Amino acid sequence: MKHGEAAVGIDVGGTNTKVAMVSARGKLLEMEEIPTRSQEGPALFVRRVCRVVAGWKGRGPRLCGAGLGLAGDVDSEKGSLRFTPNLKGWDGFKFKSAFERGLGLPVVVDNDANLAVWGAYVLELKRQYRNVAGLTLGTGVGGGIILDGRLYRGATGSAAEVGHLCVEPGGAKCHCGQRGCLEAYAGSYGILRTARGLLARGGSSILSRRKGLTPLHISQAAEQGDALARKVWALTAERLACGIADIVFTVNPEAVILLGGVSRAGKWLMEPLRRELWKKPFKTPFHSLVLRAADYHNGGCLGAALIALER
Amino acid sequence: MKHGEAAVGIDVGGTNTKVAMVSARGKLLEMEEIPTRSQEGPALFVRRVCRVVAGWKGRGPRLCGAGLGLAGDVDSEKGSLRFTPNLKGWDGFKFKSAFERGLGLPVVVDNDANLAVWGAYVLELKRQYRNVAGLTLGTGVGGGIILDGRLYRGATGSAAEVGHLCVEPGGAKCHCGQRGCLEAYAGSYGILRTARGLLARGGSSILSRRKGLTPLHISQAAEQGDALARKVWALTAERLACGIADIVFTVNPEAVILLGGVSRAGKWLMEPLRRELWKKPFKTPFHSLVLRAADYHNGGCLGAALIALER
Numbered sequence: 249m250k251h252g253e254a255a256v257g258i259d260v261g262g263t264n265t266k267v268a269m270v271s272a273r274g275k276l277l278e279m280e281e282i283p284t285r286s287q288e289g290p291a292l293f294v295r296r297v298c299r300v301v302a303g304w305k306g307r308g309p310r311l312c313g314a315g316l317g318l319a320g321d322v323d324s325e326k327g328s329l330r331f332t333p334n335l336k337g338w339d340g341f342k343f344k345s346a347f348e349r350g351l352g353l354p355v356v357v358d359n360d361a362n363l364a365v366w367g368a369y370v371l372e373l374k375r376q377y378r379n380v381a382g383l384t385l386g387t388g389v390g391g392g393i394i395l396d397g398r399l400y401r402g403a404t405g406s407a408a409e410v411g412h413l414c415v416e417p418g419g420a421k422c423h424c425g426q427r428g429c430l431e432a433y434a435g436s437y438g439i440l441r442t443a444r445g446l447l448a449r450g451g452s453s454i455l456s457r458r459k460g461l462t463p464l465h466i467s468q469a470a471e472q473g474d475a476l477a478r479k480v481w482a483l484t485a486e487r488l489a490c491g492i493a494d495i496v497f498t499v500n501p502e503a504v505i506l507l508g509g510v511s512r513a514g515k516w517l518m519e520p521l522r523r524e525l526w527k528k529p530f531k532t533p534f535h536s537l538v539l540r541a542a543d544y545h546n547g548g549c550l551g552a553a554l555i556a557l558e559r
Numbered sequence: 560m561k562h563g564e565a566a567v568g569i570d571v572g573g574t575n576t577k578v579a580m581v582s583a584r585g586k587l588l589e590m591e592e593i594p595t596r597s598q599e600g601p602a603l604f605v606r607r608v609c610r611v612v613a614g615w616k617g618r619g620p621r622l623c624g625a626g627l628g629l630a631g632d633v634d635s636e637k638g639s640l641r642f643t644p645n646l647k648g649w650d651g652f653k654f655k656s657a658f659e660r661g662l663g664l665p666v667v668v669d670n671d672a673n674l675a676v677w678g679a680y681v682l683e684l685k686r687q688y689r690n691v692a693g694l695t696l697g698t699g700v701g702g703g704i705i706l707d708g709r710l711y712r713g714a715t716g717s718a719a720e721v722g723h724l725c726v727e728p729g730g731a732k733c734h735c736g737q738r739g740c741l742e743a744y745a746g747s748y749g750i751l752r753t754a755r756g757l758l759a760r761g762g763s764s765i766l767s768r769r770k771g772l773t774p775l776h777i778s779q780a781a782e783q784g785d786a787l788a789r790k791v792w793a794l795t796a797e798r799l800a801c802g803i804a805d806i807v808f809t810v811n812p813e814a815v816i817l818l819g820g821v822s823r824a825g826k827w828l829m830e831p832l833r834r835e836l837w838k839k840p841f842k843t844p845f846h847s848l849v850l851r852a853a854d855y856h857n858g859g860c861l862g863a864a865l866i867a868l869e870r
C-alpha cells in the first residue's frame with residue numbers, strides 16, 4: 249500500500265450490491281449501488297460490477313486491488329462460497345479468479361461481516377487496540393475477530409460466526425435451523441419477535457398501533473419514554489451480553505465493537521449491555537473491556553477495499 | 560532451546576504441587592509431589608519448591624528456565640495472581656521474581672489450564688495443527704487456545720476461560736458464583752450433581768448403592784451397561800457440545816482436545832459429543848474438526864516446563 253493508491257470494495261447483499269473506490273487513507277472516493285440480481289447467475293454479476301469500476305477509469309488514484317465481501321460460508325483461499333442461504337446457485341463459483349480477470353487486479357474474497365469489522369477496526373480502533381471482536385447486528389448477526397492487528401479467519405475461514413453462539417438451549421428458532429442462537433434474539437427479526445411477544449401479552453405501548461414495525465421504531469419509542477420499548481432493548485441486551493461474554497471468555501479482546509443498524513439503538517441497548525457485562529464475577533477481562541457502537545456505518549464495501557489495500 | 564537442555568515445570572494445586580524436570584524433547588526426567596500448604600504463605604512455598612529443584616543438582620542436563628502454572632486469574636507479565644479462589648492470600652505475590660531469584664533461572668508464569676493445554680499441544684498435536692482449543696475437565700473446567708502455533712493469552716491473560724461459557728441461562732450454580740456455566744455441568748461436581756439428580760428421580764442403577772461417587776465410577780458403570788450412567792454422560796456431552804460449539808463458532812480451530820480426569824470417560828462421553836457437534840447446520844467448521852481426548856495426562860507441570868523451553 250502506498251499513499252496515492254486506492255482499492256475497489258464490493259459488498260454483495262441479497263438485494264443490492266455496493267461497489268466503492270476507497271483511498272489508502274480510508275476515504276470513500278466513489279460509490280455506486282447496483283441490484284444484485286442473483287437469479288441471473290454470478291458470471292453476469294461479475295461483468296456488471298466490472299463495468300461500474302471501468303466507468304471510474306481516470307477519475308481516481310491508481311487501483312492496487314479489490315476486496316469482495318459475500319454473505320455465507322466463504323472459502324477465502326479459493327475465493328468462492330461453500331454455502332449461502334441468500335445467493336442461491338452462487339456456491340462454488342470462483343469469484344476470485346473471475347474478478348481478477350475482469351478487473352486486472354489482485355482480489356481478496358471474504359465473509360461480509362469479517363470485512364465490515366475489519367473496516368471499523370482500521371478506521372476507528374487500530375491506533376489503540378490489537379485484539380478486537382466485532383458484531384454486525386442486522387437482520388442476521390455476524391462478526392469478525394482481529395487478533396494481533398490482523399483479521400483472524402480460523403482453520404476454515406469460519407471464525408467469528410458469533411450469530412450462532414447458543415444463548416438459550418432449545419430457545420427461539422434461528423434462520424440457520426438451530427434453536428436459541430444469539431441471532432434469534434439480537435438479529436432484527438429476533439428483536440421484532442421479542443417486541444411482538446410483549447405486545448401480545450397486552451402491554452400498553454405506542455408500538456401497538458405501529459404497522460411494519462422495525463428496530464428503529466422501537467428505539468424511537470424508547471426515546472419517547474415507552475416502557476415496553478425499553479423492555480425490548482433490555483431483553484435484547486441480556487441475550488447480547490450472554491453472547492459477548494462467551495466471546496470475552498474465549499478470546500479476551502481489548503475492545504468489542506457493534507456495527508449495523510441495530511447498534512444505532514444507542515443507550516437503550518448499550519447501557520443495559522454494559523451493566524450485564526460488568527456483573528460478571530471474572531472481573532479482569534470485563535472491567536478492562538472497551539464496548540462501543542461503531543461511528544462508521546458504510547457496510548462492508550469500505551472494509552473490503554481496506555483489506556485489499558492491506559495486501 | 561537446545562537439545563541437551565531441560566526446564567523445571569511447577570504445577571500448583573490447592574492441595575498438592577507437582578515439580579518436574581523435563582527435557583527439551585518433553586521427557587519427564589524427575590518429578591516430585593509436595594503439599595502446597597497455602598496457609599503458610601507464598602514465600603515459604605517458593606523456598607520449598609526451590610529446595611526440591613536444588614536436590615536435583617548434577618542429575619540432569621543444564622536447566623534453561625522454569626514454568627509455573629497457577630489456578631486463577633494470572634497476570635503473566637507481573638508473574639502474579641490477580642484473583643484465586645483456592646490459594647487464599649496468594650494474590651499479588653510476585654511469583655516470577657521470587658522464583659527467578661530462588662532458582663537463578665528465567666521464569667514464565669501462566670494459568671494452569673493454559674499450560675496443560677500447551678503441553679498436550681506440543682506433545683500430541685504440534686506436528687499437524689496450528690490452531691487448537693483445549694479444555695481441562697477436572698473439578699473445574701478450564702482451557703487454553705493455541706493460535707498459529709502459539710499459546711494465545713488475550714488482552715489481560717484471561718483468554719480461554721471456557722469453563723464459564725454460558726450453556727444454560729439461569730441454570731445450575733457454578734463455583735464462580737454465576738449460574739449455567741459450562742463448568743456447572745461438565746466439571747466433576749456438575750457431573751455428580753447430574754448423576755444424583757437422576758438417582759433421586761428413582762432410576763435403577765448400580766450407582767445407587769455407591770458411596771463417595773466419582774466420575775470414574777460413572778464411567779465404570781456405563782462400561783457395565785448401566786443405563787443411568789450412560790444417560791449421565793449423554794447429558795454431560797450435550798452441555799459440553801454447547802460449550803465446544805461456542806468455541807468453534809468463535810475461533811474455528813482445527814482440533815479440540817480434552818484433558819483431565821473427566822476426559823478419560825472415553826466413548827461414553829466422546830461418541831455423543833461427536834454426534835451433537837456433527838448435527839450443527841454450519842457444516843464446514845464442525846465436519847473438519849478433529850476432536851480427541853489427550854493421551855497424555857501429566858497435568859500442568861509438563862506444559863509449564865515446555866513453555867519455559869520454548870523461550
